[in-house]
Amino acid sequence: MNNKFERRSFLKCLGCGTAAMLAPQTGILPEIIGGVQNACAFDYSKELSSVEARYYKKLDGGGIECGLCPRHCRITDMERGYCGVRENRGDVYRTLVYGLPCAINIDPIEKKPLFHFYPGTSAFSLATAGCNVNCKFCQNWDISQSRPEQTNNLVLPPKDIVNIARQRKAPTIAYTYSEPVIFYEYMYDIAKLGQEKSVKSVMITNGYIEERPMSDLLPHLDAIKIDLKSIREDYYKKTVNGELKPVLDRLIQIKKAGVWLELVFLVVPTLNDSDNEFKELAIWIKKYLGVDTPLHYSRFHPQYLLKNLPMTPEITLQNAYDISRAEGLEYVYLGNLPNHKAESTSCPGCGEILIERKGYNISKINLVGNHCQKCKREIPGLF
C-alpha cells in the first residue's frame, strides 16, 4: 500500500488553503471550495500490490538492476523502472500491478489476431497499466503509458482470473492490450495455474524481454503473438523507443522452443511502408522462422501521438501482401479488410480455403485435424 502523503499533495492542499483564505474577496467561494475538495481528492492513494518482482539484482552501493527486459533499468530506492509499474522499495524490487488488471474483456481470438490457434474460440483478455516501450502509434496508449495509480484497477488474483475465464467459457486467457512483459509475475502465475486447470494462455507482446524470463515462461504458454514493429533498428529507436535486436532474438528463441508463434506488422504510412522493408521482413522471416510462420499486416489508424497521420491505404497493404507472398511466405494475412482473400487461411499446397473468415467470424473450416481436407497437407498451428 502506498499511503504516504506526498509532497505534491501537500503543496496542492497548501495552495488550496491559501485560495480558500482569499476566496471571500472574489465572491466565488463555492467554486473555490469545490476546487479545494477536488484538488485534494485528485491524488488519493490507490492500493497497489507489493509482490516481489523477479529477475533483478541488487547493486553494490545500493539500488537494483532490473533484468526483465533489455532496458536493464538501474533503480534507486523508491524509484520505478521505465515501465512505471515496478518499484524499488528498500532494495527489494516490487511489482505494483500483481492482481490488478485495469482492462478485462472477452474477445474473439481472431481479434488478437491469432489465426492458427483454435479459430472461432474466445479469449479472456486482460491488461494492467504500463509498458516497456513507447510506440508513437500505440492503440492502447491510455493504459500502456499510464501508471497504475492513474487507472481504475480491479482486484483479481490469478485464481479469480482462471475461474472467470472458465465461467465465461473462454478456453484461453490472453495477456494483451498493454505489454504483458511488465506484469510478468502476474502473467506467469495465471498461466501456470491455467495450465493446471486446462485453460490455455496466449501472450500478445512486443517481444522486448530478456532471454531467461522468456525461457522460464515459455513452458506455460500455448501461443505467442509478437508485434514486430519494423525490421529496421532506426525505426525502433525513433518511433518505438526500443531496440530491434532483442526482439529478433526472442522470435528465434520462441520458434526453437516450439511454442506457437504468429507475427503482426503494423504498416504505418510513410514510416515503415516501403517495398524494401516488406521484402527485408519476408526474407528475415523465411530465413529464421520459416515460411510457415503466419504474418499479419495490420492497418494503422490515427492514434496517440500520430493522430494526424492518415490510416494505411488498402493499396499499401496489398503491396505488402504481394511482396511477402512472392518471397515465399505461406500464411500472410491482411487485417481489417473485409472480403479480402487474405482474411482467410488457404492451403499453400492446393489453394483450398481452409478457414474462411469474415471479420471475427469463422464461416467455414475445411480442416481435418491439422490437415487440409482436400490435399491432406499438414497446416501448422493448433486447431
Add this chain to the structure above:
Amino acid sequence: MNKKAFLLGFFSVGGQVLLLRELISTFSGDELFIGTALFGWMLAVALGAYVGGKKTDRLGTKLLFIAGAILLPLSLVAIRLSPVILQFTIGEMIPFTLAALISILLTFPTGCISGILFSSICRQGHRPAASINSVYLFEGFGAFVGGIATTALIGPILSNISMAFGLGVIVIIFGLISLNGRSLYVTAFFTLLILIAIKYSIPKLDLYFNEIKYSPFCIEEFFETHYGSQTIISRDSTVVLLTDNKIEATYPNLEVAENILIPPLLYKPEAKNILIFGRAEFGVGQLSKMFPEIKITAIDPRISLGPALDKILGEDQRINRIDDDPIAYINNNDIITKYDIVIALPGIPDSYKTGRFYSEQFFRRIKRILKPDGIFYIPTSYDSDRFISEQKKNVLSTIYRTARYSYQYVNLWPGTSTLFFMSNEPIFNIPYDTLMRRINFLNYQPQFINDNYLKDRLDEFKLSGLYKSLDSIGDRNNLENPKLIYKQILLNSSLYKTDNTITHFIFDKVYPAIIVLLVIIPLFISTIMGRRKRKVFGLFLYFTAGLTTLTAELIAFYLYQSTAGSLYSELGLLIGTFMLGLTLGTYISIKSEAERLEYPSLLLLLTSMALYYVTYPQITSTALLYYHLLFLFTTALAGGGLFVAATYRYYYGRAGANRGTGYAFEIAGSAIGALIATTILLPLIGLQWLIGSVIIFLFIGLAGSYITE
C-alpha cells in the same frame, strides 16, 4: 504621426491575425493554445511598448516598419516549418508546451516591433497625453481598416503568406514615402501592381513550403477559409482532408462512412430524409448511391471546399449540399423540412468552434428539425473498445449526460468509435437479432456494421461496462458552463507528461484564481497608495480598459458563435464594429476635454455588462447580430473613453514619462483577458460568474477612481 499610427494599427492587427492563423494551422491548436498564443503576442506588444518608451532618443520608425514588414512573412514561414525543423514525424502531435513556447518565440519579434513602434510614434508629439491619445485613435482606426481588409481578403483572395507579403509591401511603401497629391495615386497604382504580382507568384512559394511540411504526401489543394486552413493531400490513392492540420476525413474509408450512415438506419430503417452536419463527400456520398430512396442533405459553411473536393474525388456524390453554418441553419425559421435522422460530425470538442455542437442548447435545438420519432446521432472518434481512461471517461460522460438531459432516450455503441444515439421515442430497445435482420434487409450489405464485428462490439460485457462507467460521473455541457472543452483539453494533454501537469495546474480551479488575484490585488493596492496615487491609478485604469474590453469582446464572440453560428461570415463586421467603437470612443473623449472621464466610461462599461448579463438569454435568434453589434460597440466606446481618461491621469504634466507604459498596461490587461477569460475561467466558473467577475472588477475600478481623487 497620424499616418504612421494608422499604418501601425493596420500592420499590427493584420500581423496578429496572420500569425495566429498560421500557429493554429500548424499546431492544430485547441482553445488553450489559442489563448496562450494570443497572450504571447500581446505580452510581446506590451513589452515592446514599455521598452520602446524607455528609450530617450527617437527610434527610427521607418526602420522599424521595414523590420516588421520583413519579419512577419519570415515568422510565418518559420512557424509552418517548425515541426519539420524540430524533426517531428509527419502527423505527430506536438506537445502543447512546446507549441506554446514556439508560438511565443516566433510571434515575439513582430509583436515587440509593434509595441516599440507605438511608443516611438508617441514620442514624436510634444505633449505626452495628447500624442498618446492621438496615436491610439489613429492606431485604432488603422486596426479597424486592417481587421476588415484581412478578414475579407484571406481565403477567397489571398493565402496567409501572400497576405503577409502584401501587408509588408503596403507597410514599407506607405511607411517610407511621404505622399501628397499625384504621388499618392502613382504609389497606390504601383502598390496594386505589386499586390497582383504577389497574388500570382507567392502561391508557388506557399506550395513549396507545404510540400516540405507534408512530404512525402502530394499536395492536391490548399486554401484558407474563414473556418480554418484547408489542405488536401494524397498518397497511395488515399485522399486526406486536413483542417488546421488535423485530419478531418479520409477517402476511401468505408469503415468510417458505414459508422456514420448505417447504425442510425438500423434503428430507423424507414428513414427517407437525413441531414448531416459536416462534409459528406468522404464515403457517405459513395454509400448514398446504395440508398436511392433516401434524400441526404449535408450542411457545411466552407463554400470553397465542395468544388475542390469534387475536382479531386471526381464523383457524383448524390448529396444535396447546403453552404451554411449548422447553428445558423437550425435557427432559420423558414425551414419547414423535418428530418428522420440528423447526424452531427463536429470533430473533437477542444475549441469553442467545435465544442458548441455538443451543448445542451444545440442538442435541444436539433429537435426543431427532427421528426418526433427522429434520431439525433453523433458518431464520435473516441475508442471505448477495450478500456476507457479517466480523462476519456470525463469527456464521454459529459456528452452522455448532456444527451440524457436533452433527450428522453439515449443509446450507446462502444467500439473504436463510440456512437451516441438520441431520440424522444423509445426506438432503441431492439434485440440484437432484429438489428441483424434489418442489416440483411438493407439495399447495401455493410462490410463493418454486420454480425462479423457487431457480435464483439455489442457484447453484453462491453455495453454494460460502457454504460456503467458513463453513468457514474459527468457534468452537463451547456453554453453557460462549457465544461466539455476543458475536459477535452485535459484529455489532449494526457499524451505528454509535461502538458498533463501544466493543464491540470491551469484547470485546477484554484490556481488560476490565485494568479488572477496575485496580479490584480497588488496592482490595485500599489496604485491607490502613495502621494502620486491619482496619477499612478491611471495605470490600473489602463489595465482595466484592456482586460474588460477584451473579455467583453471574447464573451460576445463566444456567445454569438454558439447561439447564432456563422461567426466567421460576420467576423469582419463584429471586429470592425468593435474597432470603430474604440476609435469613436477615443475621438469623442479627446474632443470632449471633460475631466474625470473614467466615471462615464466605467459606468457605461458597467451598464453594458450588466445589461448583457440580464438580457443575453432572452434575445431571439433574428436579433442576435444587432444585439452583439450594439454590445461590442458600446463596450468599445467605453473602452476608448477609459483609455483617454487613464492617459490624462497618468501623463498629465509629465513630459519625461515613458510614453509606452500606459499602453503596455492596457495591452497586458488584454493579454490576461485573452488567456484567462474564455479560455480558463469560462469553463471553470461559467458564463454568469465570468460576466459577474468583470462587473466586480469594474466596481473595483470605480472605487479606486473615487479613492484616488
